[in-house]
Amino acid sequence: MFYTSGWVHVICGCMFCGKTDEMLRLLRRFSIAGRRVVLVKPRLDTRSDEVTVVSRSGARHRAVTVEGAAEIEAVVAEGDIVAVEEGQFFDEALPDVVERLADGGRQVLVTGLDRDFRGIPFGPMPRLMALADQVTKLTAICVVCGEPATRTQRLIDGVPAPADSPLIVIGGIGDETYEARCRLHHEVPAAASA
Ligand SMILES: [Zn+2]
Known part of the structure; x- marks a missing residue:
């Protein structure tokens, strides 16, 4: 159309x-x-x-x-x-x-x-x-459970990135990767520097 x-x-x-x-x-x-x-x-x-x-x-x-x-x-x-x-x-x-x-x-x-x-x-x-x-x-597919995923999980050196890590990363901070995750498996730990 x-x-x-x-x-x-x-x-x-x-x-x-x-x-x-x-x-x-x-x-x-x-x-x-x-x-x-x-x-x-x-x-x-x-x-x-x-x-x-x-x-x-x-x-x-x-x-x-x-x-x-x-x-x-x-x-x-x-x-x-x-x-x-x-x-x-x-x-x-x-x-x-x-x-x-x-x-x-x-x-x-x-x-x-x-x-x-x-x-x-x-x-x-x-x-x-x-x-x-x-x-x-x-939607994507949650890498943890296989349900529909609506969230982007950021991992730094394999662990969930804290809420205060920079929003836009260009060039990388540590070993930074992303996964699709569902509401249940999306993890954002509180600010690391608190
Ligand atoms: Zn899930």
Whole structure:
């Protein structure tokens, strides 16, 4: 189904829930339909302007990196379809930018983590989800019990990371890994430095 007026679709969930695969699946359909797709992601740890988004299943799409939400409108001028990866890492201006793009007739897709590793709504995602025309919330599988997982477990050197460990880690702190976990098995110990 393609829409002729603007539309905002947020695809969210915890890590390993398949957000990027779902977005790339939808972008493939838009491309086949002859729509011009522009995919943007926050620059974070890369200096490159052009990168490739690769999903866990190996699907890929060329992307443009931007410093912040304010840069998005300039780089997507040529696109009918605007896709935004890692929405949680953008600043609070992202929901307004997305609304303006949709008001201008564009289809906008945003993926992002709905919660951070502590289980708290992440960055601009909660407001984006409220403003969206459509929200797809995906689940992963809990590595402990096999039930549907909605939380991202951060582990540092194999043990649950305390609530006061940094929200965004670039380059790693110790041996940092992530798992998908259910509500019951998601662990966030109180601040280590208390
Ligand atoms: Zn579980």
